[in-house]
Amino acid sequence: MSDTMVDLSRWQFALTIAFHMTFPAITVGLAIFLAFVYGAYLRTRKPVYLQIFRFWKRIFAVGFALGVVAGTVITFEFGLNWGPFASATGPVIGPIIGMEVVTAFFVEAGFIGVMLYGDGRVKERTVFLATVLVAIGTVLSTTWIIAANSWLQTPAGYKIVDGQFQPSDWWQVVFNPSFGWRFPHMLLGVLISAAWMITGISAYYLARGREQAFARRTLSLALGVLAVLLPFQLDVGDHVAGSYVGPHQLSKLEALEGNWDSTNTGYNLFVIPDMKNGRDKVKVTVPKVGSWIAKDLSGNTPTPGLASTPKDERPNMWPTFWGFRVMFYGSMLMFAAVLTGLVLRLRRRLYSTTWFHRFLVWLTPIGVLAIIGGWVTAETGRQPWVVYGQLRTADGVSHLSTGAVVFSVVGFVLIYLILALTWVAYVVRQVRRGPLPSDLEPTLLPPAEPVAEMGV
Amino acid sequence: MDDAWFAIVMLSVSMYVLLDGYDLGIGTLLLLDRDERRRREMVEIVATAWDGNETWLILFGVAAWAGLPTAYGVMLPALYIPLIVMLFSIIARGAAIELISTANDGVPFRWGLAFGLGSLIASFTQGVAIGGLLSGVTVTDGVFTGHTWDFLNAYSVLTGLATVVLYATAGAAFLRLKTEGPLRDRAGAAGRVSLGFTAVLSLVAALSLGATPTGTHLSSPLRVVFFVILVVVAVAGGVVAWIGFGRRPDRLALTGVVAAEVAGLLALLDILVPRVVPPGLTIGEAGAPGATFVVLLVGIGLNIPLVLFYSWYAHHVFRGKYREPQLARPAGLSASAQALRPSGPPAGVPSTTDGAVS
Numbered sequence: 001m002s003d004t005m006v007d008l009s010r011w012q013f014a015l016t017i018a019f020h021m022t023f024p025a026i027t028v029g030l031a032i033f034l035a036f037v038y039g040a041y042l043r044t045r046k047p048v049y050l051q052i053f054r055f056w057k058r059i060f061a062v063g064f065a066l067g068v069v070a071g072t073v074i075t076f077e078f079g080l081n082w083g084p085f086a087s088a089t090g091p092v093i094g095p096i097i098g099m100e101v102v103t104a105f106f107v108e109a110g111f112i113g114v115m116l117y118g119d120g121r122v123k124e125r126t127v128f129l130a131t132v133l134v135a136i137g138t139v140l141s142t143t144w145i146i147a148a149n150s151w152l153q154t155p156a157g158y159k160i161v162d163g164q165f166q167p168s169d170w171w172q173v174v175f176n177p178s179f180g181w182r183f184p185h186m187l188l189g190v191l192i193s194a195a196w197m198i199t200g201i202s203a204y205y206l207a208r209g210r211e212q213a214f215a216r217r218t219l220s221l222a223l224g225v226l227a228v229l230l231p232f233q234l235d236v237g238d239h240v241a242g243s244y245v246g247p248h249q250l251s252k253l254e255a256l257e258g259n260w261d262s263t264n265t266g267y268n269l270f271v272i273p274d275m276k277n278g279r280d281k282v283k284v285t286v287p288k289v290g291s292w293i294a295k296d297l298s299g300n301t302p303t304p305g306l307a308s309t310p311k312d313e314r315p316n317m318w319p320t321f322w323g324f325r326v327m328f329y330g331s332m333l334m335f336a337a338v339l340t341g342l343v344l345r346l347r348r349r350l351y352s353t354t355w356f357h358r359f360l361v362w363l364t365p366i367g368v369l370a371i372i373g374g375w376v377t378a379e380t381g382r383q384p385w386v387v388y389g390q391l392r393t394a395d396g397v398s399h400l401s402t403g404a405v406v407f408s409v410v411g412f413v414l415i416y417l418i419l420a421l422t423w424v425a426y427v428v429r430q431v432r433r434g435p436l437p438s439d440l441e442p443t444l445l446p447p448a449e450p451v452a453e454m455g456v
Numbered sequence: 457m458d459d460a461w462f463a464i465v466m467l468s469v470s471m472y473v474l475l476d477g478y479d480l481g482i483g484t485l486l487l488l489d490r491d492e493r494r495r496r497e498m499v500e501i502v503a504t505a506w507d508g509n510e511t512w513l514i515l516f517g518v519a520a521w522a523g524l525p526t527a528y529g530v531m532l533p534a535l536y537i538p539l540i541v542m543l544f545s546i547i548a549r550g551a552a553i554e555l556i557s558t559a560n561d562g563v564p565f566r567w568g569l570a571f572g573l574g575s576l577i578a579s580f581t582q583g584v585a586i587g588g589l590l591s592g593v594t595v596t597d598g599v600f601t602g603h604t605w606d607f608l609n610a611y612s613v614l615t616g617l618a619t620v621v622l623y624a625t626a627g628a629a630f631l632r633l634k635t636e637g638p639l640r641d642r643a644g645a646a647g648r649v650s651l652g653f654t655a656v657l658s659l660v661a662a663l664s665l666g667a668t669p670t671g672t673h674l675s676s677p678l679r680v681v682f683f684v685i686l687v688v689v690a691v692a693g694g695v696v697a698w699i700g701f702g703r704r705p706d707r708l709a710l711t712g713v714v715a716a717e718v719a720g721l722l723a724l725l726d727i728l729v730p731r732v733v734p735p736g737l738t739i740g741e742a743g744a745p746g747a748t749f750v751v752l753l754v755g756i757g758l759n760i761p762l763v764l765f766y767s768w769y770a771h772h773v774f775r776g777k778y779r780e781p782q783l784a785r786p787a788g789l790s791a792s793a794q795a796l797r798p799s800g801p802p803a804g805v806p807s808t809t810d811g812a813v814s
């Protein structure tokens with residue numbers, strides 16, 4: 001297959017999956033949050049919880065729908081653009097994603113209608129139950145999809161028959177070597193990004209002096225959750241790099257640290273790699289830190305470099321290094337913000353420090369950016385393999401005409417651009433308009449006449 | 457074992473046609489209606505169910521991928537253009553549904569158009585894909601080696617059009633069930649017209665199937681008997697639907713359409729099996745290894761009843777005629793109306809007359 005074909009299909013896949021990822025990054029956490037606030041409302045009957053539920057439900061609804069349609073695209077893209085990949089891996093990956101469909105997607109899809117449109121039409125308990133089930137569904141989705149992707153990263157429990165991967169031990173397939181660290185990392189990641197979304201929007205209201213009761217409650221909750229989750233995430237992230245990437249995918253580690261020769265004991269803050277000549281054009285390094293990260297406090301342990309990987313098995317250092325830096329610098333910024341929040345909270349200034357609120361508004365998308373950065377690292381860093389060490393990406397591409405793929409790439413770019421803009425505009429509009437006044441009770445009207453009889 | 461799995465694949469595609477068929481059809485019908493309230497009502501009826509309906513398409517795709525990986529890897533590239541266009545349309549309409557139903561009232565023009573055209577084009581391309589598949593796919597060594605435009609011919613255009621009118625008929629039948637007043641009356645009239653077109657186009661499609669590489673040869677007498685019975689059921693379903701579009705009970709039309717759809721799909725299978733990708737690829741050749749099937753049948757097969765339950769439940773909760781939710785809308789009409797109302801009993805009181813499952 002020609003290189004252009006491979007590149008086009010890769011760009012298309014990267015674009016469509018990154019677009020999909022943006023939505024689960026928010027909706028998984030929001031679903032849990034919505035279940036929590038609705039539960040709190042049912043227990044306490046405080047109207048502010050209902051107000052929170054109704055407001056966030058509107059943002060969730062559109063985000064969820066976009067996630068669903070974008071996800072549908074990916075399922076088919078495996079076959080459309082990566083036909084040979086699909087027939088080689090179908091027996092292993094297919095059942096995992098199949099389990100995701102029946103245990104997660106159908107649950108989400110079956111109950112989302114009740115969750116979103118049940119308010120005022122069915123009993124409150126039914127709405128609550130539906131919300132909880134949707135939240136469970138989204139977490140299951142995450143579990144299965146990470147199992148599938150982790151198998152591609154660290155394949156296990158299979159045999160190859162006539163060029164096709166066939167399962168020999170399902171336990172090993174699902175609980176493959178990278179799943180154990182990647183799953184908690186991913187799950188924490190999506191919870192964290194949703195929490196930033198909530199934090200940012202609540203901070204916007206506080207900065208403007210609007211919706212105080214509503215915004216204080218959500219800001220406090222979201223920042224509290226972040227203060228608990230972030231330290232865990234930093235530790236888990238360290239294990240992802242040290243316990244899985246290092247031992248199983250050394251070339252990815254070499255690329256994400258931005259070294260060529262294996263002598264650097266420092267940590268690279270900034271590199272401009274030169275892939276052709278195997279060196280860095282520009283490199284900014286802090287001494288010794290690289291060694292500390294490798295758990296050698298003497299500062300003498302060097303980080304391995306990409307030159308030790310054969311040329312035709314090297315991933316592209318650009319996206320791998322920078323994807324990782326986006327995630328890493330993002331984490332540092334998040335950590336700083338959460339610490340500041342803690343200090344302000346202890347000094348009882350959390351709700352009155354306007355500069356901090358303004359700063360938090362800027363951090364609204366930071367979780368999503370870290371997630372995209374992390375995925376760019378994970379996926380570009382495993383190149384040239386699509387099934388690590390076993391099947392090259394270039395061998396997985398379908399026999400298609402270039403024109404057909406150009407057509408689909410252009411189509412996706414246009415449609416997703418429009419939808420991304422629409423989504424941002426929609427969220428901004430919802431936020432500007434603000435939540436419903438909290439004194440509106442749910443269903444107080446007398447039973448309605450059927451619409452048609454009211455002379456519609 | 458692979459036959460049992462094939463049955464599940466076929467179940468998913470049939471459920472998809474039955475369920476998403478009606479909601480795509482409603483989208484197409486929306487293009488023909490200019491009245492804001494009626495348009496909004498159509499969207500609201502779709503909004504509670506489209507996601508669940510579409511999930512059957514995903515199950516179909518994944519089930520085919522897992523159980524018939526070679527067929528999947530061949531079929532999709534062969535149908536690249538229609539399927540990509542179908543995906544574009546599905547994206548547009550899915551986003552539109554949610555954006556319309558979070559709008560205050562009415563149907564914003566752009567999103568109405570996206571929903572309607574998206575539905576229309578998705579229906580058409582699905583039909584084209586089926587027609588393209590039936591007209592045969594070039595396969596060498598288990599890989600698609602034909603050309604991009606192989607799928608496009610008179611036959612696939614015919615099946616595309618037939619699918620559009622079939623779904624529109626199903627949409628009209630569903631509207632009969634869910635609505636009252638002018639919308640219900642208009643659905644009756646539209647349903648009859650599209651039913652007429654469906655009958656003619658499917659007849660032509662069935663007769664010209666003989667000219668495609670798939671052919672209409674029925675290999676055993678048993679198959680012939682089945683085929684005749686199924687055709688009779690399909691025709692009877694059509695007649696029932698025709699009657700149902702003119703009189704009560706309102707579920708009559710939908711019953712007829714569903715019967716006709718099921719019979720039609722089974723008749724097609726009767727001709728195809730054991731081939732999955734015409735002209736030559738069979739279930740045995742396309743299938744996955746045994747270890748996969750065990751997991752598929754246990755893990756996914758056993759979940760099927762549950763999944764059917766979710767689909768049933770999603771419709772059951774919102775059963776009966778469509779009503780506007782009895783809830784303060786944030787702005788616009790009902791919100792101002794709401795503001796004028798005295799406050800009522802505490803929120804804990806069970807809320808609606810619709811009284812879903814307790």
Ligand code: HDD
Nearest residue numbers: 182185186189192234237238241331367370371374375378
């Ligand atoms: C808000 C989200 C978030 C945050 C704060 C972090 N990560 Fe992360 N990271 C992800 C979200 C994420 C992710 C999106 O969830 C990834 C992409 C693939 C995956 O499984 O998880 C990921 C992947 C990922 C990878 C590549 C793994 C692979 O190849 O699959 C490494 C090495 C790290 N992470 C390491 C870290 C370190 C050392 C962090 C902290 C200092 C860190 N991550 C913070």
Ligand code: HEM
Nearest residue numbers: 010013014017018021145148149372375376379380386393
């Ligand atoms: C089960 C989950 C996933 C599977 C099975 C999967 C599989 C694949 C496949 C088949 C490709 C195309 C071949 C290639 O270029 O490597 C690919 C590329 C890619 N994927 Fe994933 N992926 C998954 C999750 C994700 C997610 C969630 C993201 C990010 C948001 C992502 C980002 C990318 C990117 C950026 C590429 C392009 C890499 C390149 O430059 O080639 N992937 N992935």
Ligand code: HEM
Nearest residue numbers: 023024027064067068071072074075105109138141142145
């Ligand atoms: C290659 C990878 C992926 C594929 C094939 C895929 C496929 C899909 C599909 C088909 C849907 C629509 C389901 C429906 O109809 O309800 C969906 C939704 C969803 N996916 Fe993905 N997905 C992928 C990556 C991911 C990842 C990495 C996550 C991790 C969090 C994820 C989480 C979700 C969630 C939570 C939903 C529910 C809808 C939403 O919240 O937006 N997916 N996905």
